[in-house]
Amino acid sequence: MITHIPFGYCFKDGEPSIDDDNGPKVIRLFELYLNGYSLADAGENIGISTWHCGISRIITNRAYLGEGIFPRLISDEVFEKAQQERYIRAARLGRLNKNHKDRKPHIASNFILESTECDIEDPILKAEYLYSQIKEV
Numbered sequence: 368m369i370t371h372i373p374f375g376y377c378f379k380d381g382e383p384s385i386d387d388d389n390g391p392k393v394i395r396l397f398e399l400y401l402n403g404y405s406l407a408d409a410g411e412n413i414g415i416s417t418w419h420c421g422i423s424r425i426i427t428n429r430a431y432l433g434e435g436i437f438p439r440l441i442s443d444e445v446f447e448k449a450q451q452e453r454y455i456r457a458a459r460l461g462r463l464n465k466n467h468k469d470r471k472p473h474i475a476s477n478f479i480l481e482s483t484e485c486d487i488e489d490p491i492l493k494a495e496y497l498y499s500q501i502k503e504v
Contacts, residue, residue: 373430374415376437383437390440393431397445400426401452426453477504 372378375393377386392413399409406422415422425431426449433439457463481500487493 373428373437374425375431375440385438385440393425393440396422396425397441397449401445401448423453426450475503478502479504 372383375386375390376383377389378384392415395413396409396415399412400406404412406419406426410417410419410422410425415425429446430437431439431441432443432446454463479502480497481502483497483500485493485496487496
């Protein structure tokens with residue numbers, strides 16, 4: 368079951384096919400990105416208005432290689448160059464810190480309740496006030 372049709376594709380007569388309007392935009396997006404455009408600028412240039420993470424999903428979606436049920440839009444070479452470029456840009460920006468998954472979250476275990484006296488009748492507002500009085504030691 369398909370829950371999402373990647374940008375640049377459509378269904379014609381029940382079969383997945385390249386969308387006449389948006390398919391060429393995907394090809395152009397890869398070209399612009401490989402020519403130095405940022406994800407957001409490349410998307411804006413071809414008329415895709417979304418956040419850079421939406422463009423990133425397009426650049427990394429293997430469906431454009433013809434995987435699954437969708438026809439090929441991008442060559443293996445262009446796709447791999449785009450992935451290498453993403454890695455190079457991430458490294459340049461210091462965004463390759465993969466150790467964040469190894470960090471242990473800080474779990475507070477010592478608290479004090481500063482004041483429980485209040486004249487608030489509304490139970491929701493009273494609960495908000497009481498929670499605001501909890502402080503970590």
